[in-house]
Amino acid sequence: MKVLICDDSKVARKSIEHALPKSWDIEVRFAENGQEALDLVEQGLVELLFLDLTMPVMDGFEVLQNIKEKQLDCLTIVVSGDIQEESQRRVEKLGALGFIKKPIVSEELHDVLERYGLIRELLPGNHQRKKTKTEHIEPTDILKEVSNIALGDAAKLLGGMLGSFIQLPVPDVAKRPYNTLINELHDENIRVNMVSEGFVGNAIAGEAILCVDNRTLNDLPSKLSDYHGYEFKDDSRSVLLDVASTLIAAFLKRFSSQLDLELNISQPAFLGMSETVNNVFKEDVKDKEVLIITIDYEIPDYHLNCDLYVIFTEASIAALEERAGYFIDE
Structure with missing residues (x-):
């Protein structure tokens, strides 16, 4: 076959x-x-x-x-x-x-x-199929697949909250200076709303940030009201905290369980509301090398989107890659 x-x-x-x-x-x-x-x-x-x-x-x-x-x-x-x-x-x-x-x-x-009757043409029990050439796998490859699985869990919860299908992206996992992310996000004409949750455990620490633009933020209460049959009024800040808490907790829980990590997650907090990116991030972190997982969620039914950035500190990278490395030879 x-x-x-x-x-x-x-x-x-x-x-x-x-x-x-x-x-x-x-x-x-x-x-x-x-x-x-x-x-x-x-x-x-x-x-x-x-x-x-x-x-x-x-x-x-x-x-x-x-x-x-x-x-x-x-x-x-x-x-x-x-x-x-x-x-x-x-x-x-x-x-x-x-x-x-x-x-x-x-x-x-x-x-x-x-x-489905697909198991056929079995060879004698002492015969094993010739394996194909093994591809070289890096710890980053492991982390990308772990992230892919984790974002599926997060999307399922967000879809349930909004009553809508979530278009899943291919997650980007890369080591790079923090300021490269800031430069990609920065646009003086766009005001962003960011909610942050810190996490720490097993010699690993970092921050997860959910970012939405003003249009998405303003539309969220009415969209939730339509689905749940409950009037959320204009409490956009409260809705954003709920969405951020759902997405971040679901992602980090599934991500950490796959790597046998125990991460303690802080309560969500506003990092910036209707701010430009340069006004949100502190100068002292901009030149640090970090590992960043970038996930761009799309909600086609609502014409909404939100971006999740999971950022691991420079000191965490070695420990995280060591955890991922355990899976390479399995």
């Missing part, structure tokens, strides 16, 4: 291949985005596709849509950190056989394969 694993994460590709039955007589290929996967499917090189949803170039929803519209001969199992109920309904409508939540568990994968 011709099998394709499509995921932009090296870690996810390796994990899925590792979870496949060792004595299964299959030929495994890899794709890093949906367009690469679709090209291989159209060439007749794929019979079974393991498909991520959140990817650059072309996401998993688009791949499924193309397979359905073009009536391509390919079975698809979605493996994703996007656990929103709406996402699962969408992939089912688009013809996916099943949905498996990340991080993948071998037993769950085997159950899905057996349920």
